Amino acid sequence: MNKNKEQLLNKRYKAEKRFRLYGQSAIFMALLFLTIFIFKIFSTGYSAFQKTWLIVPVTFDAELMMLEQNPSKEDLKDADYYDIALKSMADLDPNANEDQENDLKRMVSYFFEREIKRELLNDPSLIGKTKDVYLTASDDLDQVFKGNYPRDLPEDQRRVTDYQLKIFDQLVELGKVESKFNLSFFTYPDSREAELAGIASSFMGSIFSILVCLMIAFPVAVLAAIYLEEFAPKNRFTDFIEVNINNLAAVPSIVFGLLGLGILLAVFQLPRSTPLVGGITLSLMTLPTIIIACRASLKAVPPSIREAALAMGASKMQTTMHHTVPLSMPGTLSGTIIGLAQALGETAPLILIGMVAFVNTIPGSPLDPAASLPVQIYIWAESAERGFVEKVSACIMVLLGFLIIMNLFAQIIRHKFEKKWS
């Protein structure tokens, strides 16, 4: 009998331990996913911040460039750089036949002409001289240099030819290949060529959309929250508004995309693919988040503050605007930032309103067509070229960086400025 009891107790203790272990392993699993996730993104993405350059001697031959004697700055701008660019690439292997010359040309990006031009414009005295110029390597060689490209594939299955690899290896041995910080990733717009693709256009698109979203969502949401929390009578209509807000907060984001497409584009005829429409769509999505945050922080202001103001003879409106609302601002602001962070990561609604269009200019206003950072991730992730994989990860790192900064900022505002009422 006694032994039986002990067995039972042991069994129960074991069950207790097991249950506890389940809990621990659940937490462990969740954190493991997070770690794998971040590790994977960083390990594929960090190399995109480096860019491979080929150092090629270029002879600035005035004749080949069709330049007169003592050319002016305008002449230099209009000169023909293609021939000298082509010649300097072909000169890498004096014995190359025509096919091989073509291969040589494809070892660098199609910006090589522009890069040579920039060199000469910086220093016009180079005419007639030879100088080593840094040229952007093609994305395949870039990947080869970073060790991401399987060199042992049969030749017809890769985009780099054996000949290109041979010349490339010679250049590496001569120290003519260099890896430098990839500034163009941040300053170039999107491109079909992985080595030239940058996030500048989508970054500006994101900034514009978020600004539009902030300018619409913040005032409307704060005013609505003030009304609902401070002035609204308790009746069916305000209940209905409240149910609406809570529901909107849980409506799938793609439905907002359909709203943008069906109303903003089809009815109001706003311009497609622009951050303006994107921002309005996102603002409708962010509205409930900010309203809920603002109401919560208005609710947290103790009634004694309101009573004191009313007792001093302030009107209800004065009490609200001069005392309650300013005291609730830290909570509202941090809620707004969190809402904007959500909007910044949103993709599906923007795809529906056409912000997936290929944009190779940097937008200068919310009325120019643009992509946004998450949409850029989607566009690049759908591209087959190997060079885009690391770009996607790098773009994700930039996006996550922004989200982390915004969330930290929200935390800081909350902890630094929020009054604790005890």
Next chain:
Amino acid sequence: MNLILFTFIVLLGFTSYYFGRRKAYTIQSTNKRLTALPQFYGYYLAIWCAIPAFIIFSLWAIFEPTIVKLLILSDYSNQGYLDDELNLIYEKTKALSRGQFTGEITPFIEASAEKYLSLRSIAQSSKAVIVLSIIIASVAYAYKKISSNSRTREPVEKFLKAVLFTASLAAILTTVGIVFSLIFQTIDFFKVIPLFDFVFGTHWYPAKAFVRDSSEALDPTMYSDTFGAVPIFAGTFFIAFIAMCVAIPIGLMSGIYLAEYASVKVRQYAKPLIEILAGIPTVVYGFFAALTVGPFLKEIGNSMGLDVSAESALAAGGVMGIMIIPFISSLSDDVITSVPQSLRDGSYAMGATKSETIKKVIFPAALPGIVGSILLGVSRAIGETMIVVMASGLAANLTLNPLESTSTITAQIVVILIGDQAFGDPKTQAAFALGMSLFLVTLCLNIVALRVVKKYREKYE
């Protein structure tokens, strides 16, 4: 032009504020008592400036285009043009006046474009004149009206309250907007495709509808077997089911552990870390699922001799499950911590171990709240777009094999609407019909979930 006018009106607003306040001071200086603080007099005048401006601007925005269009097209009346042709002429005129016209320019259209430009400039300048004169008149009227015993605070506050109320309507307007944007296209869609075929048809192949030449008349029989949404609905719920299989055990157990077992320190770090998972944009999950999880599953499957598609429902659903973990864990954590301590104490006093207390006492007490959180998670899973678009295939297979690719409502909407859309095309309308069904399903889930959670909260408050 509008910008200059707008700046001017804003300046006028500030000036009238200043004048109102000054008038209040002058009244004060004659030793009369004011009925409100001086700035209210200023606000009062500024509102008298803002309201007429707003009314005129909106009237203009509504009526100007229609009137201009009528005037332009009056040149073409009695020439036997159809309505559509007239619209086209008007569009051409507008494009030409903006310098964006690329087609052949006929003298007629050129004349219309010139007329359009002159009409526009007349409209603009008359707007400026009317707005400014009315504003000045109304401000002057209000300025004369205010005296020592006129009420200014009450109207100003009433106005502010009206503004606040209007802002609170935004939520309703958004819902109305969603319903309107979906409903018309959906109705049009069901005029061509019978509702029965949509809900019970088992073949989804919208690309077929695209082959149609737009000049041909609509032939409903052509669309039979094209828009049967059963595979889509099945795929949606299947992927959501897989996601919940991952999210419920992990999310619920972490919620329970955090609420009942974890020390303050563990809780302090683990909770925000898990919540990071909720803050990661879904497109990032999609990339992760497509690049890492899909090929990984394929490799494992191949090594076991299974035929696994690289874009499988399992990859998409699994990653979606990871995304939903924090929703369930945070919500169930909240729910469990709000169970009154007395229930726990009672259970411990009867000699129950901690896990027994959780399983037999706390869990049943918290069940409604937990169910609510799970329903919200399901609604998330159904509405999730990017993971499915990127990681699960786009072909609508009717299958229950998690290793094959399936498609969902959201993925099909994206597939159909990416790129250019032609409104009025059954394919585009199908996307809106899918959106409508998505909206309705998630709406029901949300309402039920929110109600359950609310009921539960009330119970313990």
